[in-house]
Amino acid sequence: MNRSNADELAEWAQQALGYRFAERGLLLQALTHASFVGDSERDHNGRLEFLGDSILNAAVSNLLFRRFPTEPEGLLTKKRVAMVCNEHLSEVGRELGVASRVRVGKSMEAQMAQGNETVVADAVEALVGAVFLDGGFGDAQRVVEKILFSRGIPEYSNAKGLLQEKVVARFGELPVYHRRSLEGGFESRVVIKGQCMGVGRGRSKKEADQRAAREALKLLEGEQ
Secondary structure, eight states: OOHHHHHHHHHHHHHHHSOOOSSHHHHHHHTBOHHHHOSOTTTSSHHHHHHHHHHHHHHHHHHHHHHOTTOOHHHHHHHHHHHHSHHHHHHHHHHHTOTTTSBOOHHHHHHHHTTOHHHHHHHHHHHHHHHHHHHOHHHHHHHHHHHTGGGOOOOTTOHHHHHHHHHHHHHSSOOEEEEEEETTEEEEEEEETTEEEEEEEESSHHHHHHHHHHHHHHHHHHHO
């Protein structure tokens, strides 16, 4: 990346995140998907995403704890899950312009065009991890407050977020969504522990995912 592009990326980060990187290499790494560079973990954002996930959860927990001093643990947990789920992080990332700046290989370009949530959500987490390494937890928390809390706390009414919480608590892993295009919309299949637990159709990927998640929740609740 030449100097002008690096300067442009740094200016974007300052405007979008409210943070200016001292080490611009961290910013570039946070926006580099593994498909762009191959298997070298030193060059893609996998490790930063791992770190950023923990920092994000800690920052959101701390901010929620301070903003809602009378709410019980259960409600705080639901708010946190709603804020850090892939769907919400992806939505925030696209609004910030992360999706158009994350570098992916040709194998991922088609998925990005179809609205891949995971790549964008992971990049947001990687950016938080990069800020933490560059400036410390205080700066990372200020970024989290700017990019997430300034948009308000999403309603904890989406089936996809609730399903994620239940599956993580019960199985220790995330549900996986497989989507395909249909005439006039999309079909989504949600897979848990290798089994398809729900199928949904909708005019958008989000709508199809929500319907698939609702089916999976019904099935999981019936098994308990």
